[in-house]
Amino acid sequence: MNINNSEPGGPSSNDSFFLGVEDTFALTDSNDIVVIGKVHGTIRTGSTFYISNLGDDDTPTSLTRAAGLAIDQLNVDTATDQQVAVRVEMGSKLNIKTGSVLFTRDIMIKDVHDAYISALGDGYISFKHMKLEQSDYDKMSLTDLAEVRRLYKWLIDSKKEQETKERNEYNKLVFDTIGHQMCNKILSSKEIYTVINKKTGEPHMVSHTYKQDNNSYITTPPDIILITKAYLNLWKNQFPEENFDIIRIDNGQNCKGIYNFLGSTFYLNGACGVTVLFNDYSIDAGILVEKPDYSNIPPVQVPVTNPDLERWLLLIAQLDTPETEDEKQLHSIYLNHIFTELAHAKFIIPMKVNQDDIDSDDTGKGVFKKDSQIAIAIRPGKEERNAVSMFTDWKRFRMVYKEDDGWNGLIQPISGMIDSFDCAINATEHNLAGCYIDRNFYIEHIKPFETHTDI
Numbered sequence: 001m002n003i004n005n006s007e008p009g010g011p012s013s014n015d016s017f018f019l020g021v022e023d024t025f026a027l028t029d030s031n032d033i034v035v036i037g038k039v040h041g042t043i044r045t046g047s048t049f050y051i052s053n054l055g056d057d058d059t060p061t062s063l064t065r066a067a068g069l070a071i072d073q074l075n076v077d078t079a080t081d082q083q084v085a086v087r088v089e090m091g092s093k094l095n096i097k098t099g100s101v102l103f104t105r106d107i108m109i110k111d112v113h114d115a116y117i118s119a120l121g122d123g124y125i126s127f128k129h130m131k132l133e134q135s136d137y138d139k140m141s142l143t144d145l146a147e148v149r150r151l152y153k154w155l156i157d158s159k160k161e162q163e164t165k166e167r168n169e170y171n172k173l174v175f176d177t178i179g180h181q182m183c184n185k186i187l188s189s190k191e192i193y194t195v196i197n198k199k200t201g202e203p204h205m206v207s208h209t210y211k212q213d214n215n216s217y218i219t220t221p222p223d224i225i226l227i228t229k230a231y232l233n234l235w236k237n238q239f240p241e242e243n244f245d246i247i248r249i250d251n252g253q254n255c256k257g258i259y260n261f262l263g264s265t266f267y268l269n270g271a272c273g274v275t276v277l278f279n280d281y282s283i284d285a286g287i288l289v290e291k292p293d294y295s296n297i298p299p300v301q302v303p304v305t306n307p308d309l310e311r312w313l314l315l316i317a318q319l320d321t322p323e324t325e326d327e328k329q330l331h332s333i334y335l336n337h338i339f340t341e342l343a344h345a346k347f348i349i350p351m352k353v354n355q356d357d358i359d360s361d362d363t364g365k366g367v368f369k370k371d372s373q374i375a376i377a378i379r380p381g382k383e384e385r386n387a388v389s390m391f392t393d394w395k396r397f398r399m400v401y402k403e404d405d406g407w408n409g410l411i412q413p414i415s416g417m418i419d420s421f422d423c424a425i426n427a428t429e430h431n432l433a434g435c436y437i438d439r440n441f442y443i444e445h446i447k448p449f450e451t452h453t454d455i
Helices: 109-127 134-139 142-158 165-188 229-236 257-267 307-319 325-344 394-400 439-450
Strands: 017-020 023-026 033-044 048-052 062-071 074-076 078-080 083-088 101-103 191-197 209-211 217-219 223-227 244-250 273-276 346-353 358-360 366-368 374-376 378-380 386-390 408-413 422-425 435-437
Touching (some): 017 109, 033 109, 062 078, 101 109, 142 165, 165 273, 191 229, 209 325, 217 325, 229 244, 307 325, 346 386, 346 394
Parallel strands (some): 223 273, 386 422
Antiparallel strands (some): 017 101, 023 033, 033 078, 033 083, 048 062, 062 074, 191 244, 358 366, 378 386, 422 435
């Protein structure tokens, strides 16, 4: 492609345009590059314009000019509302790629965003048919990937009647590849954002419940929401400040901040995956962060976690007081899950003991001496009965009982305490995310599941 470097043609002050970049071409012995796309409005040789990558988190908007134009490989001075090749002055230094947008200062942000989306669809899907090289994926941001996946899924759904076995296999490969690339981008991002539910103080969980033909219900594994910095302002309006916070997760210098955050959210809170910007696609937890393997660790050293219980405690706390019939049905479903998990969960009870009263056995396990005294955390309960504090994991335990104050933990199931005390589970500042179990409740709702469960 030959587009001569021309002198400015004196664009009119009324000229206005935007163009989404569908493809780029390097030039030999020049820092200029050629971009292809459909211009909306009028562009001239010499026109100055801004360049923006809406999908990138930190790329600044640049200003440059059109050093030349071509239509159907013929040099021209102007182009209006048509496909055009633009020679961008010093473009090789401006991070221009598929999805970049060229625009004049009077263009509305909505038009720039629409051009960005159209360019991604035309460049990667219409022209390349998603037959992309790793170099293509390397140029794409996490936002780009999420948008391309959304566009490709829309295209596939609109052509369901044309599906073939070969096409289905190819589409699966495309989606798997995009998913893999998204995982890499998530874990290597400088920062990412998530939605915190103020009722629980934890990442907001999203789950869907469907009624089946036999009138039973199925609940999808809950995901948390990840938001890119590029789309942060677009998402803020969707979560009212009185109910939600949107917080920044910093990856840190060791690039482990996001990984550690996700690991805690998956394997303490019980989230099963993440959605990135759009809820039509979930990335499984195990693909992002491998499940901890405690098979070679002595049982006494295995940390106490209850993610299968915690997810339902958090979901029912988000629901709070059900009002509609659908909410009441959902509340009942969550409760049934909670009853089942409470039956075989083991909890941490805050305990204080004089260190002189503890010996170690041959395995290194602490053993209480005869006549040693243990103080456990007891609080006033209901109907003149005291309650013992219990926690699903050390994270929530340390929210209330600090190691510096001498608090350690005793591990017990509800069945080991309920004859003597009621059980106040996860009584932190976010009380909705916990529950209170008295003896009658235990006998009616929890004990029946213990006969089918190993404790």
